[in-house]
Amino acid sequence: MKFQCYIQSSCAISPQHTFQQDIFSEALQTTDTNMLQAWQPSYAGLIPPNSLRRMSKALKMGLAAASQCLAEGGIANPGAIITGTGKGSLQDMEKFIKDIQTYHETALNPTQFIQSTFNAVNGLIALQQQNTQYNNTFVHRGLSFESALLDALLQLSAGKHHVLLGGFDEVTPDQFQIKSHSGWWKQEKIHSAALLQHLSPGTIAGEGAVFFLLANQPGDHPAASIEGMKLLHKPSSHKLDTALQQFLDEHALQPGHIDLLMSGRNGDSNYQHFYDQVAQALPGIPEVSFKPLCGEYDTAHAFGLWLAAQMIKAGKAPQQWFPAGTVFPKAYRTVLLYNQYYGEQHAFILLKKAL
Amino acid sequence: MTIEALKQQLKEQIIEALNLQDTRPADIDDNAPLFGEGLGLDSIDSLELMVLLERNYQIKVEDPREGRKILQSVQSMAEFILAQQLA
Amino acid sequence: MGERVFITGVGMITAIGDDVQQNLEHLLTARSGLGVTDYVDTIHRNILPVAEVKHSDVELAAMAGLPDNKGYSRTTLLGLVAIQEALRNAGIADPQEVPTGLVNATTVGGMVETERHYFTLTDPAREGEMMPVADLLDCGDCSQRIADTVHIDEFVTTISTACSSSANALMLGARMIKQGLLSRAVCGGTEALTRFTINGFNSLKNTDRQPCRPFDQQRNGLNLGEGAAYLVLESESLVQQRGATVLAELTGYANTNEAFHATSPSPEGDGALAAMGEAIEMGGLTPQDVQYINVHGTATLTNDASEGKALQRLFGKAVPPFSSTKPFTGHTLAAAGAVEAIFAVLAIREQVIFPNLNFSEKMEELDIIPQTTLRHAPIQHVLSNSFGFGGNNASLVISKF
Numbered sequence: 001m002k003f004q005c006y007i008q009s010s011c012a013i014s015p016q017h018t019f020q021q022d023i024f025s026e027a028l029q030t031t032d033t034n035m036l037q038a039w040q041p042s043y044a045g046l047i048p049p050n051s052l053r054r055m056s057k058a059l060k061m062g063l064a065a066a067s068q069c070l071a072e073g074g075i076a077n078p079g080a081i082i083t084g085t086g087k088g089s090l091q092d093m094e095k096f097i098k099d100i101q102t103y104h105e106t107a108l109n110p111t112q113f114i115q116s117t118f119n120a121v122n123g124l125i126a127l128q129q130q131n132t133q134y135n136n137t138f139v140h141r142g143l144s145f146e147s148a149l150l151d152a153l154l155q156l157s158a159g160k161h162h163v164l165l166g167g168f169d170e171v172t173p174d175q176f177q178i179k180s181h182s183g184w185w186k187q188e189k190i191h192s193a194a195l196l197q198h199l200s201p202g203t204i205a206g207e208g209a210v211f212f213l214l215a216n217q218p219g220d221h222p223a224a225s226i227e228g229m230k231l232l233h234k235p236s237s238h239k240l241d242t243a244l245q246q247f248l249d250e251h252a253l254q255p256g257h258i259d260l261l262m263s264g265r266n267g268d269s270n271y272q273h274f275y276d277q278v279a280q281a282l283p284g285i286p287e288v289s290f291k292p293l294c295g296e297y298d299t300a301h302a303f304g305l306w307l308a309a310q311m312i313k314a315g316k317a318p319q320q321w322f323p324a325g326t327v328f329p330k331a332y333r334t335v336l337l338y339n340q341y342y343g344e345q346h347a348f349i350l351l352k353k354a355l
Numbered sequence: 356m357t358i359e360a361l362k363q364q365l366k367e368q369i370i371e372a373l374n375l376q377d378t379r380p381a382d383i384d385d386n387a388p389l390f391g392e393g394l395g396l397d398s399i400d401s402l403e404l405m406v407l408l409e410r411n412y413q414i415k416v417e418d419p420r421e422g423r424k425i426l427q428s429v430q431s432m433a434e435f436i437l438a439q440q441l442a
Numbered sequence: 443m444g445e446r447v448f449i450t451g452v453g454m455i456t457a458i459g460d461d462v463q464q465n466l467e468h469l470l471t472a473r474s475g476l477g478v479t480d481y482v483d484t485i486h487r488n489i490l491p492v493a494e495v496k497h498s499d500v501e502l503a504a505m506a507g508l509p510d511n512k513g514y515s516r517t518t519l520l521g522l523v524a525i526q527e528a529l530r531n532a533g534i535a536d537p538q539e540v541p542t543g544l545v546n547a548t549t550v551g552g553m554v555e556t557e558r559h560y561f562t563l564t565d566p567a568r569e570g571e572m573m574p575v576a577d578l579l580d581c582g583d584c585s586q587r588i589a590d591t592v593h594i595d596e597f598v599t600t601i602s603t604a605c606s607s608s609a610n611a612l613m614l615g616a617r618m619i620k621q622g623l624l625s626r627a628v629c630g631g632t633e634a635l636t637r638f639t640i641n642g643f644n645s646l647k648n649t650d651r652q653p654c655r656p657f658d659q660q661r662n663g664l665n666l667g668e669g670a671a672y673l674v675l676e677s678e679s680l681v682q683q684r685g686a687t688v689l690a691e692l693t694g695y696a697n698t699n700e701a702f703h704a705t706s707p708s709p710e711g712d713g714a715l716a717a718m719g720e721a722i723e724m725g726g727l728t729p730q731d732v733q734y735i736n737v738h739g740t741a742t743l744t745n746d747a748s749e750g751k752a753l754q755r756l757f758g759k760a761v762p763p764f765s766s767t768k769p770f771t772g773h774t775l776a777a778a779g780a781v782e783a784i785f786a787v788l789a790i791r792e793q794v795i796f797p798n799l800n801f802s803e804k805m806e807e808l809d810i811i812p813q814t815t816l817r818h819a820p821i822q823h824v825l826s827n828s829f830g831f832g833g834n835n836a837s838l839v840i841s842k843f
Contacts, residue, residue: 053374107409113642118602123832135699141582147599181576
């Protein structure tokens with residue numbers, strides 16, 4: 001199925017200096033703790049003080065990125081607000097679990113319970129914008145953001161003019177600890193900029209909030225158009241190849257038409273073969289990975305999509321963020337995104353320069 | 356504890372519990388309404404203040420409607436706490 | 443727009459029954475599922491009534507046809523029992539024969555297991571040690587395991603919009619069918635009782651120590667419940683092609699946001715009014731066409747006042763019979779929308795209006811009272827409401843076919 005979907009504006013809060021900054025001159029931010037934490041802007045002025053005082057990191061990042069995205073897009077009231085989050089406000093959930101223990105189920109503050117609800121950010125955005133329209137939240141691990149994008153595409157094709165789409169997740173020390181029990185992180189501490197050179201089991205954690213204002217018409221200055229998306233669950237290597245080929249066919253693309261492969265490659269030797277397989281199916285196409293910039297998290301693909309859109313819009317890459325020797329394309333007209341989440345959830349997104 | 360000292364302590368506890376970052380105890384008038392106009396607190400804050408009473412003064416307010424009366428102002432909170440302690 | 447969407451299978455498990463038939467029998471004989479929890483370790487055990495499914499995880503695993511419950515959260519197990527019934531009911535042996543999606547809903551995923559093991563999971567001394575329970579909290583975990591077990595792989599996702607979650611799951615499935623992305627979607631939600639949620643609602647001081655009393659002047663809050671419910675939605679062309687039996691049609695739905703407060707509805711029910719009105723309009727109906735409303739009716743002070751006002755605003759003097767079935771099942775949160783959508787299907791099939799238990803005194807701010815006894819009546823269209831935190835409101839219209 002084909003969709004008309006144009007990115008009118010976007011906003012990212014991420015471990016890089018992406019919020020209201022010129023990403024083409026900002027220095028690369030790195031860590032050697034295996035946990036890339038988002039660079040937090042000053043929220044005063046973005047969020048009313050009376051709301052701000054109760055909010056945890058995920059809520060602040062989400063609401064600020066959403067508000068800024070709408071402000072830049074010049075649309076206060078989109079026809080739908082749709083987000084994806086793998087984990088929601090972890091800080092709140094953790095605090096409530098601990099308070100239950102500490103206070104033996106008595107005298108508990110409701111704030112953490114309320115804010116741990118996965119749709120809390122959506123509710124806050126609607127409240128702040130006084131938006132009474134369609135509102136939905138997806139919580140499906142590594143396809144949380146992609147599910148939200150699918151819903152957004154459906155809403156646009158059903159006639160909504162504008163949709164606010166977001167993906168957000170936070171990392172906390174507790175969550176880092178918990179997911180170490182699934183073997184998610186590298187045992188050895190590495191420098192995030194060298195993530196791809198450290199091929200070993202596991203990767204590094206990250207976080208961020210990324211919002212897009214999508215429209216079903218190109219408008220004046222669209223950054224890019226989202227042409228389509230393909231989602232896969234636990235594909236065999238054969239199914240992955242077939243799905244990629246079908247996806248390209250549906251969009252009448254030869255591999256040579258693709259200027260750039262933006263991949264979620266993350267130095268995890270357990271699942272590296274998926275990225276290798278996709279790269280091999282696109283011989284000669286330059287590939288850059290966004291994970292050394294944002295780390296691994298459920299909705300990291302939203303950051304990849306944001307970065308690709310920025311590159312298409314500017315016709316260039318923030319080259320200082322990538323390792324020396326990275327091959328960049330000459331033009332940024334067609335970018336294929338590929339991300340997979342711990343081998344199970346896979347997604348292709350096709351992004352084009354809007355004509 | 357005198358009512359004056361109690362009110363001062365309550366103001367500090369309210370600021371901390373509700374994370375009223377730009378407010379100092381002196382900014383809170385004893386008799387100013389905590390909700391709506393005054394400090395601009397809402398129904399969730401009122402639940403948090405009931406938790407404050409429970410955690411710090413071992414006073415349990417079960418009925419939210421009753422809570423609303425007790426939590427009108429710092430003055431009313433202090434009076435209620437003292438009355439409970441005497442009772 | 444697009445194809446008609448039919449309901450061809452239903453499956454559920456709640457405190458009032460392990461399947462749809464048992465649920466119906468309890469509804470018809472006015473037997474509530476509220477009681478004391480046997481499985482949640484909480485100091486509120488003997489104080490706050492809950493509607494619990496009276497099966498251990500091991501028993502649920504056996505009911506779901508699994509060798510044991512290892513690696514499955516209670517949320518997943520409840521979901522599996524319900525979805526298997528829904529697929530059987532729809533006569534689907536192999537979901538992969540046509541492009542079938544699963545749109546699941548949950549509010550806290552595998553919180554039952556997470557809260558039990560949290561302090562082990564976060565013990566720094568045990569960092570890196572492999573523990574399967576580490577993955578259960580993710581909401582996507584239950585959906586994926588349910589999908590894998592019943593072999594749905596075309597599309598799987600999870601929605602979490604608090605108490606309207608599974609109503610939104612039904613809407614997404616219907617929209618994907620109407621817009622041609624799927625020909626079949628299994629939609630619903632699953633929710634297990636947890637100490638986290640019991641304490642959460644209790645901290646909001648809106649849990650009643652007595653069985654909940656929706657739309658009653660003396661109501662004092664909700665009772666939580668657990669369960670799971672799924673409906674099989676199919677496009678009209680698939681129904682015709684495979685000669686499926688249609689139980690009912692999903693004719694209208696709407697999702698609106700109240701934009702009023704993080705947890706409270708607006709006093710005049712603006713969001714509820716918008717959701718109900720839009721759902722009825724989408725079905726090509728007018729309010730007079732609705733014969734029964736399964737209200738959200740949580741029995742909290744604010745919900746019932748707000749929802750009641752919205753009913754009076756939408757239907758004027760002619761508010762159709764309405765009832766809340768929460769005194770039977772408790773508030774099953776993410777599952778509630780699907781549980782009550784199945785009750786709407788049953789109301790149509792049996793041509794009955796289910797009673798609103800525990801009602802005795804009219805609310806002073808309303809002119810209307812709920813249906814308190816079982817009533818037989820011609821039912822063509824049922825309106826079903828699910829309203830949640832974050833101002834997330836959803837209404838469905840389910841119609842006789």
